[in-house]
Amino acid sequence: MSVMASTNPGRDTERQKSEDHLRHLLEEGFLTQRAPYNRFQNFLDLKDDNVFAAFRRKLESFAELNKYSWHEMAGDDPWRRNACATRFLASFGKEYWGDHPEVREKYLIADEDTCSWPHDQKHITEAVEILLWKISVGKSKAKRASIFSASTSSSTEPAKSAKPFATQPAQRTQPTEPVTPSVPAAEQAQPTKASAQTSQTTQHVKLVQSTQADPYKGQVGLLTPSRVKQDESVTPQPIRNTARPTEASLSTQGSIINRDHGPRKPVAEPRADPAADPVAEPVAKSQNDRDRVQIRRHNKPLKICYPTDPAAHDQRTYFLIREDSCPTEARSLGWQMFGTSSELIDRMEYEVSDLGDPSARQLREESNSPRFSYARIHLGWSGTTFVIRRGIDQDLQELVRHVSCAWHADEKGKFQAEEFRIEAILKEKE
Incomplete structure (x- = not known):
């Protein structure tokens, strides 16, 4: 007991100095929402950048796993931040600032007046609470910027891709360089009427697919409401006021659309029952719906459901x-x-x-x-x-x-x- 009586006063004095120093820093505004991250590292006595980075990731993961909203913690009310900081330190406070020498050597700087748990619990909790505020504000700003960027890109690039369909619809069925199937040279010298229309139909299908896919290449900003109208404007529509298709062209078009479902077979006359076409399932109610069902990308419909908010x-x-x-x-x-x-x-x-x-x-x-x-x-x-x-x-x-x-x-x-x-x-x- 005499030994304890001779050593405890000095230790208590050091802890009191540490507590007064931490309180003074907080009162002087050393830690704020706009303070750099290295101030939090110094205040919490974490020994290097790697330890602080791991501590910060652990704090963020804890907040997300426990369903704390970054938007709510970024507000003026400190209640949510205090609740999150208190729960986090109840689990990890002793791990970082406990009395075990090996733990303190692993995480903390080698000074005698470093933070101690639970003696400095109040000041550590307040520091972590301010750190949560800083992280929450940063994440909220980044999310708003990403939504704005996605909305801006969706309102410009798809509109450019939709322009050829609105201003020059005739070009889709009249390509300047028709693509013909691979045939011998003798047959290429004398193309028939059916082969010419086959080339036009093939070019029409390829043009619709490539133009629809280009605006979304390399982008993930597909969750904004403004993209809904843009996507509908790009959806290929049937061409009106054109010449009535011949029997040969209908036969060729049917074989091209079903190119992935079996060998080509000549068709004597147009089929009136859409249920006979395996690509047209489910049965479409109108010609517009049939076009959406038949034209596919990666064997999946192009239509995407968009949330309003x-x-x-x-x-x-x-x-x-x-x-x-x-x-x-x-x-x-x-x-x-x-x-x-x-x-x-x-x-x-x-x-x-x-x-x-x-x-x-x-x-x-x-x-x-x-x-x-x-x-x-x-x-x-x-x-x-x-x-x-x-x-x-x-x-x-x-x-x-x-x-x-x-x-x-x-x-x-x-x-x-x-x-x-x-x-x-x-x-x-x-």
């Missing part, structure tokens, strides 16, 4: 990211717009960079080459599974299509979902 759903949508080699640990990432599939995989790789074996992490940090080549995606609300490959932006567009249609169905009351979870398992090169 995407911002009302993206707070409930998030990625849950794992490594294939470490499936028991996961990181959460809120829904964001990514320009390419490679950007998405790079961000996922960054989120899980602190998981797994420490020696393996060090080897990965020394290598500058991308580690993962694709991600296996599982949609929690529908059970759909597919992959997103690095450099294949159409895979990313497929993800956006699923998310957009799910938001639209939830908005229309077709089904109710508390969250839209996108599980991703990163796979290395095989």
Whole structure:
């Protein structure tokens, strides 16, 4: 007891000095929403940038996994930020600022008056609360900027692609250089009327497909309401006031549209029953509907369901990211717009960079080459599974299509979902 009595006063004095110093910094405004991140690192006594970066990622993942809204925490009311900071430190405060020497050596600077848990719990909680405020404001601004950028791009590029259909519809059936099937030279010297119309019909189908696909190449900004009218304007419409098609042209057109469903067969006369055409299922109610059903991209309809208010759903949508080699640990990432599939995989790789074996992490940090080549995606609300490959932006567009249609169905009351979870398992090169 005498030893304890002789050592405790000095230790209590050091802690009191540390507490007074932290309180003085907070009162003087050392930490604010606009303060640089290195001030938070210094205040919390985290020893280097890597430790602080891992601490920040852990804080963001905790907030997202526990359904704290970045939009709400970015507001003036500190209640949500305080609740999140309190719960987070209840789980990780002792891990970072506990009394164990090995823990303090791992995370904190080597000074005697560093923060201590739970002695400095009040000041650490206030600092983490301000840090959450700063992160929330940054994420809210980034989300508004991405929505504005997607809305701007959707209101310009699709309109340019739709212009040829509105101003020069006749060019779709009168190509300057008709594409003819591969035939012997003797037959090419004397083209028949049926072969000429075959070339025109072939060029018509290719023009509609390529023009519709170009505006969405390499883009994921498909969730804005302004894109709805743009997409409908690009939808190919039947040409009116044209010459009545001949028997030969109808036969040729039928064989071209069904080129993926069997060998070409001559047709004696036009078929009146659309149910006989395997590509026209389900049976369309009008000629416009039949055109939409028949013209396909990657064997899927071009039509996408668009939510009226995407911002009302993206707070409930998030990625849950794992490594294939470490499936028991996961990181959460809120829904964001990514320009390419490679950007998405790079961000996922960054989120899980602190998981797994420490020696393996060090080897990965020394290598500058991308580690993962694709991600296996599982949609929690529908059970759909597919992959997103690095450099294949159409895979990313497929993800956006699923998310957009799910938001639209939830908005229309077709089904109710508390969250839209996108599980991703990163796979290395095989």
